[in-house]
Amino acid sequence: MRRLGMIASLALACVAFTSIAAQKPTPTDPRIWANEIWQAAKAGKADQFENLLKVNADAADTNGLFAAARRLDEHANAREAARKVRMDELRKEFVEFTTPGEKANLTKALKAATELSIITTNKEALLAEPGMRDLVAKAQTAAHDAESRGELLEASELFILLNALYEESAVYKKDTERVNQRLIMLRLYAPERLWEMRDARQKALGEKPLPAYNALGDNWRTKLETITQVLVERAMGYAEQHVEQAGRTPMLVGGLETVRTMITTPDLRHAFPSLADDAARETMLKFIDEQITKLGDGRNDALRTSWLLDRLRETNDRTVKIPSEALLHEFGNGAMSRLDEFSSIIWPDEVRRFQRTTQGRFVGVGIQLEYDERMNVRVVTPIEGTPAHRAGVRPGDVITKVDHKVIFGLSLDQAIELITGPAGTQVVLTMDRKVDDKDTKEIDIPITRGVINVITARGWKRTGQREDDWNWYVDEASRIGYVRLSQFTETTADELARAAASLKQSGLNGLVLDLRFNPGGLLDQAVKVSRRFVSVPGGRIVGMKGAGGQVEQPELSRPNQATLANIPIVVLINEGSASASEIVSGALRHYADNGSLDAVLLGQRSYGKGSVQNVWPLTGNAMMKVTIQYYTLPDGQIIHRRPGAAAWGVPPHIAVEMLPKQTEEAILKRRDADVLPEMQGQAGVVRTDPDELLTNGVDLQLEAAVLLLKARASIAAGQANSVK
Incomplete structure (x- = not known):
């Protein structure tokens, strides 16, 4: 949210x-x-x-x-007209769902209120309205009541929406996290019970039932079987290196409180029957409360941690009898949650997924997946040159089985875990493939898994079958280039360098660097990308501030690598731009502000994830990730959004708003435009023209960026003519 x-x-x-x-x-x-x-x-x-x-x-x-300017003005006016229409619709819904009667519905009223808060131009005034305050008070009471009754899905919906309304103040953050903890535990230990709850909730809301429950991959004992107390104690030791240096006490309290949450989640009795024993449960809860009180003396070192875990396990074995690996799993999660959202134990069943998301290459078959409207796992597109592409997988194929096991009802993560595996091994995907608008056929496609290299630099329009076959110009007449960086992997800087070389050879006048929804990645690649633009000798790109408060390990510019230093640039950022993308955008803004770089940042404030995590091995199949430093921009500003901070992230020079519907449409159009050309014309495949993002007023941020660079190019052309 x-x-x-x-x-x-x-x-x-x-x-x-x-x-x-x-x-x-x-x-x-x-x-x-x-x-x-x-x-x-x-x-x-x-x-x-x-x-x-x-x-x-x-x-x-x-x-x-001037025509481009007028068109952007028209599109901005159309956005405002759409805003007004939607706000009127939401106001009517708000009144309808808050008026006593058959249609009164707190959840639907809160959804309307949340969307209103997103698109209004005065959120503070909206939240101060009497009707809004009355709704919030009722929703808060209803959420707590639902949690106490064990109606966790209802409670979660309400707390999530309340948290969205008051995200800046985080008033409902703890409530939201606690209820979601309960649901995550159910997902792990009692998945069928959670499915029953979700299915009943869907039907109660008048929505279509869920797909049939599929137990494939839902054995928690297999996932947690190698978890030991030694693993958790080692994790606690590494956690002491956290940048905030808060010590062990908050972690130990967090671990005990999460075990309390586990014990007081009634539906976990489906997995752990002894939780139904009231006397046993009360004895365990009394022990937890006593230990939390004792932790207040502050003398909480490694020895006390070991003692506490011993006593916790002993008391558990005498009372609620939760298996040791499950108890330690939840204690560890609770302890690390007191550090920050990016510090955690990477448990044995999570290591492969973690490695897949942090490396530029992984082992798999090379397909992008999504849910369709019926919750089937559908192929968005195969990646060019990958095993799936060579095997003939097409966009729109629906995967029904993996190695002849039905996957209907699995999450995307579960499906991906089944599809991926060691390089050189084979997996058989059973597909439903469209043969025309009405009919499908079932086919089996055997695929040999291999190393997948993820291309992170993309251009404006595909020109061929390879992942690097792009027309890099968004406006060929004005020679305005366009490069999207989807993340920062080990090849990102080299990919940008190749794109830049191609553009410069053909007379580049300006460049749009699109970092929107870029979640980040490797620090060294962010530094190398920044060096392409910064020509100031010895100019700081980024620094790291550790627990001592001193800026350490500054990364500096290398002017001989600044091949794009003299090119006007517009950097697009939004609330999805995080980490490494904030380092790049923050550095470029700094040098633009001091006159060393001809650049404009446009869009919306970035996410505010500017922390450095170190990863240590805990055992042969588990790891620990801890935040040890904060990134600082060249002026010393911390990017990271810390609790209570009034400023965070990287603000744009000029804010250009897109309504949620516009953002969603832009993402879908860009996705469909990126489909490989050879797939065009196949049943179920629609390949769009990315120019529609500009001409139809869908992507106002990109449209404004192109206009600015056209203007800047005309300035340069005028200056050149004056010299002549």
């Missing part, structure tokens, strides 16, 4: 782009106009930026600049 809250928090910043009246006549000389709009964007003058879009239709337009 962070994404929803971040959009809402940015709404006020975008008011100037949507509602400030013109302050002075718009210049009709293209060169004057181009310079003014570029400078307005760099200075963050949203009112002036908006005013400059209102170009008179009679103004001479030699290179299409």
